Structure formats: C-alpha cells, structure tokens
Amino acid sequence: MTGGFGEQVLPPWRRAVLKVGSSLLAADGGGLSPRNARALAGFVSACAAAGREVVLVSSGAVAAGRAIVRADTAVDAPIAERQALAALGQAQLMAFWQGFFERPVAQVLLTHDDLRNRRRYLNARATLAALLRQRALPIVNENDTVSVDELKLGDNDTLAAIVAALVDAEVLFIATDIDGLYDADPRLNPGARPVEVVARFSAGLLAAAGGAGSAAGTGGMRTKLDAAQRAAGAGIATVLFNGTRADVLEGLAQDRLRGTRVHPARSRMAARKHWLQNAPAEPGAIVVDVGAAAAMVEKGASLLPGGVLAVRGDFRRGDMVEIRCRDDDGEQPVARGVSQYSATDIRRIARRHSREIEAILGYNYGGSVVHRDDLVLV
Numbered sequence: 001m002t003g004g005f006g007e008q009v010l011p012p013w014r015r016a017v018l019k020v021g022s023s024l025l026a027a028d029g030g031g032l033s034p035r036n037a038r039a040l041a042g043f044v045s046a047c048a049a050a051g052r053e054v055v056l057v058s059s060g061a062v063a064a065g066r067a068i069v070r071a072d073t074a075v076d077a078p079i080a081e082r083q084a085l086a087a088l089g090q091a092q093l094m095a096f097w098q099g100f101f102e103r104p105v106a107q108v109l110l111t112h113d114d115l116r117n118r119r120r121y122l123n124a125r126a127t128l129a130a131l132l133r134q135r136a137l138p139i140v141n142e143n144d145t146v147s148v149d150e151l152k153l154g155d156n157d158t159l160a161a162i163v164a165a166l167v168d169a170e171v172l173f174i175a176t177d178i179d180g181l182y183d184a185d186p187r188l189n190p191g192a193r194p195v196e197v198v199a200r201f202s203a204g205l206l207a208a209a210g211g212a213g214s215a216a217g218t219g220g221m222r223t224k225l226d227a228a229q230r231a232a233g234a235g236i237a238t239v240l241f242n243g244t245r246a247d248v249l250e251g252l253a254q255d256r257l258r259g260t261r262v263h264p265a266r267s268r269m270a271a272r273k274h275w276l277q278n279a280p281a282e283p284g285a286i287v288v289d290v291g292a293a294a295a296m297v298e299k300g301a302s303l304l305p306g307g308v309l310a311v312r313g314d315f316r317r318g319d320m321v322e323i324r325c326r327d328d329d330g331e332q333p334v335a336r337g338v339s340q341y342s343a344t345d346i347r348r349i350a351r352r353h354s355r356e357i358e359a360i361l362g363y364n365y366g367g368s369v370v371h372r373d374d375l376v377l378v
C-alpha cells in the first residue's frame with residue numbers, strides 16, 4: 001500500500017527543523033521506543049557533522065507519561081489527564097533523546113501565546129539562536145501544562161512550522177510513519193498514488209489528506225499539509241518522509257529524498273520583506289540622524305543606539321515601529337522594523353555606544369536597536 005516514491009535531489013540547506021511525531025517514538029504501542037529514534041538521531045548527527053544546524057521538534061511526552069503510570073487514559077480523556085501525562089513524560093522524553101547524542105540537548109517548551117506575543121517570540125528566537133551557537137541540540141515541544149484551548153497549537157506539525165520560521169530554517173523535515181503524501185488516504189484507498197512534489201496547494205490536495213493513522217498520532221496528514229502550507233508562506237520548503245526507514249534517513253542526510261517535497265510559495269527573503277512591510281506598526285517612531293539613515297539605506301546596516309536622536313510614542317520591545325530621519329530640512333520616514341528595545345529603554349540609550357547598553361539598562365538584548373534582519377526600507 002505504501003512505497004512508489006522515486007528518488008529526488010534536494011537543494012543544499014544550512015538550517016532545518018526536524019519534526020518527529022508520537023507515532024514514530026511510541027512505535028511499539030507503549031512508551032518511548034528506540035526503534036525509529038536511533039536512525040532519526042543518526043540523521044541529526046550526520047547533518048551536524050556536515051556543518052548543518054537542526055532544531056528538533058519532538059512529540060511523545062503524553063505517550064511516555066502514559067507508559068510511566070501505566071495509564072489507560074483514552075485519547076479523548078479530560079484534557080487535564082493528558083496534560084498530567086505530558087508533564088510526567090516530558091522529562092523522560094528529554095532523557096530518551098539525550099541517550100542518542102554526545103552533545104547536550106536543551107528543552108524548549110512553547111505555547112501559542114508565547115509565539116503570538118512579539119516580545120516572547122523575540123526572546124524564544126534569541127534563546128534558540130544561542131543554543132545553536134553553543135552547539136546544543138534544541139528539542140522543542142508544546143508546553144502542555146498550560147496549553148489548553150486557545151493557547152494550544154493543537155499538534156506539533158503546526159508548532160514545527162512556526163519554529164521553522166522562528167529560527168529562519170530553509171527546510172522543515174516532517175518524519176512520519178508513512179512514505180509521504182498520497183492523493184487519497186491510503187488506509188481507505190489501497191490504490192492511492194504517491195504525490196512526490198507539491199508546487200501549489202489546491203482544495204483537492206487538502207481534501208485528500210485524512211486524519212491520524214495510529215493511536216499515538218494526533219493530526220494525521222491534514223495537519224502536516226497545513227504545516228507545509230504555513231511554512232511555504234514563510235518561504236520554507238517542507239519534506240515529508242518515512243521516519244521508520246533507515247535507508248530513507250541515510251539518503252536524506254545526503255540530500256536524496258524518497259518522499260514528498262513541498263515547494264515554498266516564495267523566497268524566504270520575499271516572505272520576510274512582505275511581513276515587515278505589512279505588519280501593523282505601533283504609533284510612535286524612532287528618529288535617527290543622517291549617518292544612521294545612510295548606513296541603513298546604503299549598507300543595509302542595523303540601527304545602533306548611537307544614531308538615535310529621539311523616540312516618539314510608547315511602544316514595547318518586539319513592536320513594529322517607523323524609523324524617521326531628521327536632517328536640516330525636516331523629517332521623513334526611511335524604514336520600519338522590529339524594535340529590540342522599548343521606547344523607554346531607547347530614550348535612555350539614545351546617542352550612546354552599544355557596549356554601554358548593559359551598564360545603562362542593567363541588561364541587553366544585543367547591540368542594535370533594530371537588527372538589519374528585522375528592518376525594511378520604505
């Protein structure tokens with residue numbers, strides 16, 4: 001019923017997110033099993049050895065917790081029961097993954113609320129970047145203790161797509177228990193045909209993707225496609241493949257895919273620019289001198305505190321703000337971007353050197369007021 005996927009070559013990449021679902025980790029029906037995890041960890045290590053960075057998004061806490069207390073908690077049990085299982089299982093999930101790596105693993109638990117809030121989004125992004133610099137392996141899961149209803153992302157496929165954008169990954173690898181996407185749910189249609197490349201999302205394609213295939217999995221193919229669509233909009237390619245097959249993982253480490261490849265809808269740069277251009281700005285502005293404006297416009301430089309003349313309004317860290325240049329003739333808008341500091345903080349560090357930030361504020365979020373990656377000219 002599965003199979004039929006030919007080999008395709010993937011473009012080179014530097015940073016990726018790998019999503020591993022519960023169905024792979026609880027493959028033997030009970031708690032965490034090394035059966036698939038070993039080869040998946042081998043893939044991560046092979047990528048690291050090739051100088052590539054991987055962030056792991058791993059489910060499996062509930063499945064691990066269920067095995068610890070030998071609970072027979074049904075999939076539709078009250079949410080608090082499953083949250084308790086996740087809390088029980090999360091520590092074991094981390095220890096489980098650590099067993100496959102010499103370098104340290106780092107636990108990152110996120111909720112939807114964290115990622116909707118720009119300040120927390122920036123903080124999570126900075127932490128993940130620091131972990132990658134330290135050569136640790138970040139392992140992300142949903143913070144199930146607090147994730148209910150509107151806080152909940154629902155499944156880790158969505159979480160993985162958001163994390164891929166958060167860390168500026170080029171590709172999102174989604175490992176599952178089936179060879180890839182088929183044009184119909186293969187559990188119901190034995191004649192379903194493989195879909196090797198998705199260049200565009202159509203209603204028919206989304207309709208073909210059904211729900212979860214195993215007791216442990218939650219989202220099924222539909223949530224994987226939704227995640228791929230979200231990633232595509234952010235300029236990120238998605239690769240769906242069978243994480244139960246060591247040969248597929250070995251090929252993948254050499255950029256050879258047997259599975260489904262979903263093309264990004266636009267370049268990451270274009271996606272980012274689009275977001276920067278269209279995200280609503282807070283009232284208020286950062287007013288800069290001619291030198292700072294020239295550095296941004298001509299060299300694509302970040303805005304440093306030394307070039308800030310004044311601040312208007314009362315925005316917070318993470319807000320989108322207008323940047324205006326003041327010269328002898330007056331003032332005009334030059335750029336917009338995500339502020340690393342609140343208006344209050346910028347008033348205190350304006351005209352000062354970046355290295356003085358820590359002494360003035362007692363903390364620092366980096367040397368720039370607006371980083372060049374978060375800035376677009378107007």
Ligand SMILES: Nc1ncnc2c1ncn2[C@@H]1O[C@H](COP(=O)(O)OP(=O)(O)O)[C@@H](O)[C@H]1O
Binds near residue numbers: 208
């Ligand atoms: N069109 C489709 N193509 C492939 N798989 C599909 C499709 N529709 C539904 N599925 C089911 O989705 C399952 C994978 O999702 P899921 O069980 O949630 O895994 P995970 O735990 O990895 O997230 C497959 O095993 C398959 O039964």
Ligand SMILES: N[C@@H](CCC(=O)OP(=O)(O)O)C(=O)O
Binds near residue numbers: 063
């Ligand atoms: N965050 C929870 C549940 C997430 C979940 O099951 O997602 P998935 O297996 O990707 O469909 C866990 O770790 O068990």
